[in-house]
Amino acid sequence: MTPPDTRTRCALTIAGSDSGGGAGIQADLKTFAAHGVHGLSAVAALTAQHTRGVTAVHVPPVEMLRAQIEACFEDFRIGTVKLGMLANAETIHAVADALDRHRPDHVVLDPVMVATSGARLLEPDALDALRSRLLPIATVLTPNIPEAELLLGHGIADGAAARRALHELRDNGARSVLLKGGHLDEGASVIDRLLDETGEADFMHERLALDGHGTGCTLASAIAANLCRGIGLREACQEATGFVARALALGYRPGRSQVVVLDHFGAARP
Numbered sequence: 001m002t003p004p005d006t007r008t009r010c011a012l013t014i015a016g017s018d019s020g021g022g023a024g025i026q027a028d029l030k031t032f033a034a035h036g037v038h039g040l041s042a043v044a045a046l047t048a049q050h051t052r053g054v055t056a057v058h059v060p061p062v063e064m065l066r067a068q069i070e071a072c073f074e075d076f077r078i079g080t081v082k083l084g085m086l087a088n089a090e091t092i093h094a095v096a097d098a099l100d101r102h103r104p105d106h107v108v109l110d111p112v113m114v115a116t117s118g119a120r121l122l123e124p125d126a127l128d129a130l131r132s133r134l135l136p137i138a139t140v141l142t143p144n145i146p147e148a149e150l151l152l153g154h155g156i157a158d159g160a161a162a163r164r165a166l167h168e169l170r171d172n173g174a175r176s177v178l179l180k181g182g183h184l185d186e187g188a189s190v191i192d193r194l195l196d197e198t199g200e201a202d203f204m205h206e207r208l209a210l211d212g213h214g215t216g217c218t219l220a221s222a223i224a225a226n227l228c229r230g231i232g233l234r235e236a237c238q239e240a241t242g243f244v245a246r247a248l249a250l251g252y253r254p255g256r257s258q259v260v261v262l263d264h265f266g267a268a269r270p
Contacts, residue, residue, distance in 0.1 A: 007077040010038045011228045012104075013221065014069065014095055015084025016045035016057075016112070021254075022261040023214035028082060028221040034243075034268035035225035040076055042068035044095070045087045051213060051255030059087045062094045069098045078104050082224040083138075084217055085112040087122060089129040096133035106227040109138035110220035111147050127151075135173040140196075140233060142220045143169075145183035159186055166195035178223070178237050180216065192241050196233055203238055205245040210260045212248050218262055219244045243267050 011032050018024035025041050032039030044065055048056040072078060081104045086092045099107060111130060113122040122130075127150065135141060145156050148165050151172070156165050162179055169177045176196040184191075187207075194201045222243045226236030247267035251260035 005077055008038055009079035009228050010040050010072075010076045011080045011082060011221075011224050012040040012042065012069075012072050012076075012078050013082045013084065013224075014042045014044055014065075014086070015082070015110075015217070016047050016087070017043050018214070019046075019048050020050045020213075020261075022051070022259075023217045024084060027214040027217040027262070027264070028084065030264040031218050031221035031243075032225050034264045035222065035229065037225040037228050038076075040072045040078065042072060044091050045085050047085075051253075051257040051259035051261070057087065059091060062090050065091060066094055066098065069095070073098075073102045078102070079228040080104060080106040080108065080224040082108045082110065082221050083134065084110050084220070085122075086130070086134075087126065089123070089126045092126055092129040092133055096129075096137070099137055106139040106224070107134075107137055108140055108142065108220050108224040108227070109134055110142045110216055111151065112216070113147050113150055131172065136175075138174060139227065140176040140178055140223060140237070141169060141174040142178045142180065142216070142223065144180040144216055148179055156184075159184065159191065162191075162193055163200070166193055166200065170195055176233060178219075180219065182215070190245075192237075194234065194237050198234070201234060201238070203241040205241060208245075208248055210248060210251065211258050212251060213259045213261050215244055215248060215262065218247060218264065 013028035016024045029039040046058040179193045181191040189204045190207050192203045222240035247262035250263035250266040
């Protein structure tokens with residue numbers, strides 16, 4: 001009889017590094033820690049960035065990414081993998097191959113394509129690879145409105161279009177979709193819309209007059225941490241949207257711009 005696996009369940013982020021500390025792997029690891037989950041990381045891209053923009057991007061050799069992922073799976077009990085910035089098709093195929101081989105319980109796919117500053121973070125030839133290799137294996141896809149527009153090839157102008165987009169994304173292969181609503185003008189509230197196997201759910205929070213940084217990374221990582229803790233998908237998404245809202249409300253400005261970085265640990269305090 002195989003003895004029970006007593007290792008702590010961990011969450012692995014495969015994403016880009018943010019030298020400014022507000023988004024990417026840095027935000028992911030802070031989010032995991034704030035949820036009491038041990039975080040692992042595999043760096044898929046290096047960015048030189050601060051609160052005013054991205055100044056350079058470097059994609060390390062794919063062999064190094066494979067080595068990082070294999071090192072994590074060889075030693076740790078990985079419950080959930082969170083995917084962030086995967087800059088090109090070669091990187092996406094390498095990640096998809098590893099996930100097909102190791103088959104973690106959950107994959108949270110944040111399809112990072114464009115930085116808040118407008119910098120393009122996904123090469124054009126990578127979009128088809130993301131659609132074909134990663135959408136089908138993701139437990140949940142977490143695009144914002146511009147990312148969903150790129151995935152679908154058309155605009156999303158209002159709440160009704162956002163609801164239709166949920167179903168289109170599922171028709172294109174996503175098992176569940178949490179479509180973030182921060183880019184839509186829907187009055188005083190931000191509405192994040194979920195479509196899963198049981199139907200639709202809306203999560204509403206007050207719109208804050210802030211220019212936030214790292215909200216998407218934090219949301220996907222909070223969902224991943226909750227799934228790693230054994231929480232069901234709908235509750236995991238609901239809790240994660242609330243966590244981001246609290247972290248943004250408690251946020252601070254570490255740089256010269258007006259950009260607010262989230263307070264991950266403040267949001268975790270009761």
